[in-house]
Amino acid sequence: MPAPSAEQIRDVNTRYHDVAAAEYDAKWGISYEGHGQRLVVAKLRKALGSPIPRYDRALEIGAGTGYFSLNLKRAGLIGELTCTDISQGMLDALSGTAGRLGIDVETVCTDAERLPFPDDSFDLVFGHAILHHIPDLDTAFSEFRRVLRPGGQIAFCGEPSRHGDRLAALPKRAALALSPYWRRMLGVGRRVEQWDEGEAVEHGLEHVVDVHAFTPAQLQDFARRAGFDAVRVSGEELVAGWFGWANRTLESTAEARQIPSLWFQYAYRGYIALKALDDRVLEPALPPAIFYNLLVSATVPIDAAPAEPVPQTSTVAAAR
């Protein structure tokens, strides 16, 4: 099959996320309470380093249902908040949650490569699990830089790492091979695939929406080419990621309601313990490239000349 065009990728991303919006928070266990806020603040701290300043005007790219921005806002780290996304369905879900939480937010449905904001509008441009969906990252990064004031920062977290992704395939494969024994041990039945219409659409489009997996050098280059400096790339989730993916793979093979709650307690506690090992021991010691997720931050130089326009070519092939 020929590679999809940039326009097709954007169109599929819009449809896929419109369908996913209603169940998105439940599917990913997204919380807007203390636990969610702690997770998001810890990720931003990893990306930017400590201490994190307060940002008066912040723009989220690909905000989805609001996991990052609503938690950051509740944690008191940002003032005025603008959330963008290519999917109106995701933004509608975000506005609903913001309303319930009493959070004031402007939402704008737009592509990350075309930001409808004047130059120098924001102090922070940020996102989570978004860069890998964007067809032309040179254009997107130059837009991020254009709308930031001199001294403003970008911070993107949760981007798939090319090597980390390949390493994570091993525990997934091992879990699949062991799943019949695991089901027998727990006394649970095999899952019979029964997708509703929404799940079927989602599943069919999944391979088109994830355009990139990055090396740390590629992320650095996108930021540098757009004129940022103080570029910093870090990695997170290694053994916790392997443990989590192995367990999710096992669970996906079984009838969900038959899995005993003790298993979920074990999976949750094990993940938290291994995450502490990743955070405290492995992330400071090992190269970012081998972790499952990458984080990138950078700063617009204070004495920066206006950003050069970038050539309108697709970087899909370059980043693969």
Ligand SMILES: C[S@@+](CC[C@H](N)C(=O)[O-])C[C@H]1O[C@@H](n2cnc3c(N)ncnc32)[C@H](O)[C@@H]1O
């Ligand atoms: C994996 S979801 C992440 C959502 C949210 N940031 C989170 O962490 O829960 C990716 C989001 O990016 C949006 N998206 C995909 N392509 C985009 C593009 N070209 N411009 C803006 N948003 C896009 C999708 O609609 C979706 O809401």
